[in-house]
Amino acid sequence: MTLKEIARQANVSISTVSRVINGKSPSAASPEVQQRILSIAQSAGYTPNAAAQDLKNKGKTAGTPPRADQSIAVLFARMPFALMDPYFSQLMQSIEAAVSDTGYYIKYMYSSADFDNPSILQAFTEDKMKGIIILGRCEKRIVDCLTRTHVNLVYVGLNEFNPSYDQVLCNGFDVAFEAVGYLIRQGHRSIGYVGESENEVRYKGYCAALAANGIELNPDYKVEVVLSSEGGYAGARKIMSQSKGITALFCANDMTAIGAMRALKEDGYRIPDDISIIGIDDIPTSQYMSPALTTVHIPIEELGNMTVKLLIDRIEGKHNLPLKVFLPFSIVERETCIPIA
Structure with missing residues (x-):
């Protein structure tokens, strides 16, 4: 079960599920909501990515806390409709699958609305996450906050982003x-x-x-x-x-x-x-x-794969200049368009 599926069953945002499961924000939700989220996760046998990576990577001993420098955050910039849009769902699934093979893990999923909460904003800026993936067009105030506190950013979407940072685009x-x-x-x-x-x-x-x-x-x-x-x-x-x-x-x-x-x-x-x-x-x-x-x-799976590759390469110092990668697109002719008489 993914964080998105838990969020749907609990009727809360993905970011709330992420914070509750990772236990980093006691005020992330009411006690009743936190218990509902944890019950759903437990009944589904959900294991946070951090623990999964801890068990599988580099011969670590089970139960050893994951290194902080392996953590990645994902920001859903287009909220609340991103949670209901299959485009973002597919993109997130692709990113989760790609990250699972890298030795890194997705620690948090944030929404743009979280940046209006001072306690969440403080926790975000103080956390030593290794990189951040931004899904969709982002408000300038959020971009400014991200770029002040984190250097390894990759944006993925259709609109171009800050040219100082890596981008994966379908123009x-x-x-x-x-x-x-x-x-x-x-x-x-x-x-x-x-x-x-x-x-x-x-x-x-x-x-x-x-x-x-x-x-x-x-x-x-x-x-x-x-x-x-x-x-x-x-x-x-x-x-x-x-x-x-x-x-x-x-x-x-x-x-x-x-x-x-x-x-x-x-x-x-x-x-x-x-x-x-x-x-x-x-x-x-x-x-x-x-x-x-x-x-x-739009090649959604490839967008996710390339985004993760670019971020990991950036984290590991395999490129220094900001890269902009464009992926191709194609018309799919079905039944809703015909030549005008």
Whole structure:
């Protein structure tokens, strides 16, 4: 059982489960919640990564406390929806699997909300973790805090990060540019955007693709929503009510697209006959939608593997200059896009 599964059963965040199981923060949760978490973990036979590594690595004696310089933290920058997004779940599973083979262990999982808690923030800054993995776009105040106290950072995501630190990217600008270009090549010119836009490269890629094909940007063809199925559901209804003539929607991720599809169906739209939809991520659910979602495949497992490799290399001094690694993507043609008549 993973920390994520324990968190789901206990109805708490992954970071809370991590702190309770590792016993580093007595105030991490109420006594009742702590007991619930520990009971679930015990019944599932869960062993923290630290103990597992202690048993398997380098001939250590069972029960010997793991060295502090082997510990790694993971920060979920996009909360709370990251916990419900299969993209982040798959990415975390890939990272956990890759770390388990290195001799290091994931000691903590934090969320961006934890940085509003002074006691947690103090514990974080004082802990001598060897490295930190950041999942998703991060607020500047959190980045500043991380970079003041920890030098071995690796960011993984679609938006570019601080150039002073290692990054593993599937370039969100290029992904969006290609997705919108795919719709344009099918004859669509009235293309709506459902997603986030502030400091978001996917929106910039959407705008650039329109401009590159001589299509004027229509402000009514954009709706600002959180990247989630709930956001997509509300966003699709809003954009279709405020805008006439849209023939296709570009949704900034698959969860948003799935929510949008539900709303459109309820409102009587036929997909793709009345409107085409494309997403980003290629989460497993997308292929089982009806119709199956056309999307952009992001190599999530490879993102996780490369992130861990880059961090361990950084920790062990195998590279000094900040590295930026780009992984490829591809359009997955399914059933939600057709050429416009």
